[in-house]
Amino acid sequence: MLFLFGTGSTVTASEPLPNLTCQYCQTTGNLVVHVVARYVQVFFIPVLPLGKAATTVCGHCRQTLRPGEQPAAYLAPVAAVAARAKTPFWHYALLAVFGAGLAFAMLSAVVGRIRNGPAPDPAVPVVGQRFKMKLDEGELGPYALAEIERVTADTVYYRTTGLLRGPLTPATATVALRDSIAPVTGHARYPVAMWHFLTTGEGRFRLYK
Ligand SMILES: [Zn+2]
Numbered sequence: 001m002l003f004l005f006g007t008g009s010t011v012t013a014s015e016p017l018p019n020l021t022c023q024y025c026q027t028t029g030n031l032v033v034h035v036v037a038r039y040v041q042v043f044f045i046p047v048l049p050l051g052k053a054a055t056t057v058c059g060h061c062r063q064t065l066r067p068g069e070q071p072a073a074y075l076a077p078v079a080a081v082a083a084r085a086k087t088p089f090w091h092y093a094l095l096a097v098f099g100a101g102l103a104f105a106m107l108s109a110v111v112g113r114i115r116n117g118p119a120p121d122p123a124v125p126v127v128g129q130r131f132k133m134k135l136d137e138g139e140l141g142p143y144a145l146a147e148i149e150r151v152t153a154d155t156v157y158y159r160t161t162g163l164l165r166g167p168l169t170p171a172t173a174t175v176a177l178r179d180s181i182a183p184v185t186g187h188a189r190y191p192v193a194m195w196h197f198l199t200t201g202e203g204r205f206r207l208y209k
Pocket of ligand 1: 022023024025026027030058059060061062063
């Protein structure tokens with residue numbers, strides 16, 4: 001997709017500086033300051049204000065001085081005019097749209113959480129929860145799955161698959177948890193505190209479902 005970037009500008013103030021003497025032609029009362037607000041535009045739509053720049057022009061000798069070129073005597077009166085010059089609201093047009101979109105997304109997330117209840121907490125073992133057990137670093141390495149079968153006050157009972165490889169989807173997980181459970185070693189248990197450590201503290205068991 002082609003993006004058309006550029007910058008644009010708007011003169012937001014033009015005011016005389018009646019008490020100032022031109023540093024070049026030494027006449028007084030001929031200086032004017034123009035404040036320009038610049039912005040980044042995409043497809044000619046302002047998206048981001050770039051700030052203001054004030055340029056002085058002498059009506060007598062035409063000397064034009066950009067920011068950084070103006071003598072010290074100009075700075076305070078120029079700054080006063082620049083401070084009064086308001087950046088047009090439409091320079092913020094797309095920022096405002098993005099801001100509104102972000103606010104809407106955050107609000108939707110909050111509303112969704114209220115509706116759906118909090119996200120499942122892996123530290124609170126629930127029968128049927130599935131966990132992916134990382135056996136080494138990296139996503140491509142072998143892994144195993146665990147599914148909680150029973151929970152008592154102090155113990156979590158779970159079944160666990162043999163080593164699995166390849167993509168993990170809800171369907172492959174269901175098949176593996178049915179077909180890859182060893183009769184004896186495929187069922188194990190942990191004290192609740194240990195389970196908590198593995199699923200949150202150490203993170204070796206990551207909640208998958
Ligand atoms: Zn002049």
